[in-house]
Amino acid sequence: MEKIKVGIAGLGRLGKEHAKNLSFKIANAELTAACSIVPSELEYAKKELGLEKVYLDFHEMLKDADIEAVVIVTTSDQHCWQIAAALDAGKHVFTDKPLGVTIEECKIAEKAVERHPELTFFLGFMRxxxxxxxxxxxxxxxxxxxxxxxxxxxxxxxxxxxxxxxxxxxxxxxxxxxxxxxxxxxxxxxxxxxxxxxxxxxxxxxxxxxxxxxxxxxxxxxxxxxxxxxxxxxxxxxxxxxxxxxxxxxxxxxxxxxxxxxxxxxxxxxxxxxxxxxxxxxxxxRFADAYRIEMENFIHCIQQKDKPEITVYDGTKxxxxxxxxxxxxxxxxxxxxxx
Ligand SMILES: NC(=O)c1ccc[n+]([C@@H]2O[C@H](COP(=O)([O-])OP(=O)(O)OC[C@H]3O[C@@H](n4cnc5c(N)ncnc54)[C@H](O)[C@@H]3O)[C@@H](O)[C@H]2O)c1
The missing domain is CATH 3.30.360.10 (Dihydrodipicolinate Reductase; domain 2)
Incomplete structure (x- = not known):
């Protein structure tokens, strides 16, 4: 089975954990791009993860036609607009918790998920x-x-x-x-x-x-x-x-x-x-296994067209x-x- 090509947004405390899993531990995924507003983190992506495609701007990463899925591990107030932009660009989306920091934002994410039933949306309640x-x-x-x-x-x-x-x-x-x-x-x-x-x-x-x-x-x-x-x-x-x-x-x-x-x-x-x-x-x-298993599950859902158990509405609630x-x-x- 072809590997799913993934771009990650956010390479902070948790983003690095997800990026390492995607690069080295998830058999059916290939991390091909990374985005961060912190230049030193993009240097990390090049050196430690061997990535050639790095972006300071999220929209620029979305223009990369090769990327099939986007993993969002940015600060929580960025999640919802990035979810909507990534789904509208035709990418499957994983976002870390929380869905958003206001109910209004969560509703924007809900609408985007409803617009794209053909794409996988995965909310990372990894526990x-x-x-x-x-x-x-x-x-x-x-x-x-x-x-x-x-x-x-x-x-x-x-x-x-x-x-x-x-x-x-x-x-x-x-x-x-x-x-x-x-x-x-x-x-x-x-x-x-x-x-x-x-x-x-x-x-x-x-x-x-x-x-x-x-x-x-x-x-x-x-x-x-x-x-x-x-x-x-x-x-x-x-x-x-x-x-x-x-x-x-x-x-x-x-x-x-x-x-x-x-x-x-x-x-x-x-x-x-x-x-x-x-x-x-x-x-x-404590949750090293959980982060790996949830990401394997995300990739599995994309490949098998399975619906993730956790929905966008769980995130809003x-x-x-x-x-x-x-x-x-x-x-x-x-x-x-x-x-
Ligand atoms: N599931 C868990 O157990 C768990 C644990 C820690 C953090 N989190 C969640 O993960 C997310 C990240 O947390 P963290 O501790 O890694 O934060 P962090 O502050 O260490 O890192 C934030 C990252 O977001 C990037 N970023 C911010 N705005 C951006 C934008 N507009 N475009 C691209 N990149 C942008 C920054 O460059 C940085 O790489 C948060 O939503 C947090 O709630 C979840």
Whole structure:
């Protein structure tokens, strides 16, 4: 089967991970072009990825008739117009989460996807492709825990990266927009129901810089879903031990916990600190398999003309839920979530 020729937009923290996967790990893909507004990243693409075609301008990359698919890993506020432009140029599109940063933008992406049913549109909620999370979903489908009625999700960035989070805080959209979108997607995926009510609160005990820009270092939100199920999301930026992503799904007949210890590997170190399990340091390490598997899935969908499970409407809904969560947090009120 012919390889799918791909152009990537964005070569920042995550873009480089996707670019390396496309260049070296995805058998049916060939990364042929890259676009970034940062010239040094284009130098990286030439030197490290061996790319000849590099662009400072997204529209210029789209003119390249060779490119069949575009992978968008730019800053979140660029996603929606780039999705529309790429689909209108006849390219299949993968975009990283979030779909967009406003509902209006998300609607532009929805319209573009509706204009091009012949093209694949893939939204990268990669945690769904993590082997442990997809295994949990399969077990739940098989009835292993009965009817799921509660989800508890934790996502805490390592304290080691807090300086970066402080710098970015004023532009992040707030802790729930910035950090909770994957957990919000999990509520809908695991509980198979949309949240219809939310209450949220925040706290800062260590880094007052977050408070200074109207944000917090820790956030907690509670949701009630249309089918009566409950969800609790805890996000934060100060995990001392590493990158802590943990999820628990509770059902009428049992519970599944995914990654209660965010362990690096199967080693246990016995020393003066006790019996120690080292933890993963960040998202590229924890979700390396998920990023590769989701990209394989994107290429598979193009080649086999399969419809991706996650739709553009899932992207709009998760953005809507994140926005209402931020509003509930700011107003300190229980709010209805409307779609
Ligand atoms: N799925 C995940 O776990 C996960 C993790 C991290 C980031 N992300 C998402 O990935 C995206 C990128 O995040 P990041 O941390 O890599 O950001 P980053 O700031 O490190 O990189 C941003 C990149 O976008 C490029 N860019 C910005 N505007 C552009 C434009 N108009 N045309 C072309 N290139 C443009 C920049 O040149 C840069 O290469 C964000 O949407 C973020 O939410 C997802």
């Amino acid at each position: 769904r492709f993590d082997p442990s999370y997809s295994h949990a979903k399969e077990k739940i489908k098989q009835g292993a825990i009965g009817k799921p009625y509660m989800l508890k999700a934790t996502g805490i960035d390592p304290e080691a990266l807090v300086e970066g989070a402080i710098k970015f805080a004023s532009k992040s959209g707030g802790i729930f927009i910035d950090m909770a979108i994957h957990d919000i997607d999990f509520i809908r995926w695991f509980l198979e129901s949309d949240p219809v009510e939310v209450y949220a609160a925040g706290a800062t005990f260590k880094h007052p810089e977050f408070k200074a820009v109207g944000d917090d270092e820790t956030g907690a939100a509670m949701y009630k879903c249309a089918n009566g199920a409950i969800a609790f999301v805890h996000v934060g930026r100060t995990a001392p031990h590493g990158y802590h992503v943990e999820t628990e799904i509770i059902g009428t007949e049992g519970t599944i916990r995914i990654s209660p210890v965010p362990e690096k590997n199967l080693c246990m170190i016995y020393d003066q600190h006790g019996a120690v399990k080292e933890c993963v340091s960040g998202f590229p390490e 998760s953005t809507q839920i994140a926005f209402t969560t931020m509003e509930a947090y700011k107003k300190r009120k229980l709010l209805p979530i409307t779609y």
